[in-house]
Amino acid sequence: MALQNLKNLKKLDDEALVHAELQLERDLITASFRLRTGQLDDTSSIGRVRRDLARSRTLQRQRELDHGLAKDSLRSRYRPTFQPSVPETEGTDGSGGFLKGLVDKISGSN
DSSP, rough: OOOOOOHHHHHHHHHHHHHHHHHHHHHHHHHHHHHHOOOOTTHHHHHHHHHHHHHHHHHHHHHHTTTOOTTTOOOOOHGGGGOOOOOOTTTTTTTSSSSHHHHHHHHHHO
């Protein structure tokens, strides 16, 4: 999930902003893991995700301060409603995805 700029983040409501942050965290963990296992082709994507994550957290904190809320109160409020999206590389049929990539790498088959 690449948000690319601050304008897109500012258009989101509080719940969507928290959900975007949580998805970016998942994307960052996945990209970091793929980097360590040699499956990540575009290493610059990690930096982009980290910057988007920082932008979303900054905007959340600004909104909390504007409304006189405690730190991380938006995150606490909307985290239970978050439904993570399935990455494009993972199929629901079990034919592909991250684990298959690991198995292929270990077994040497492509």
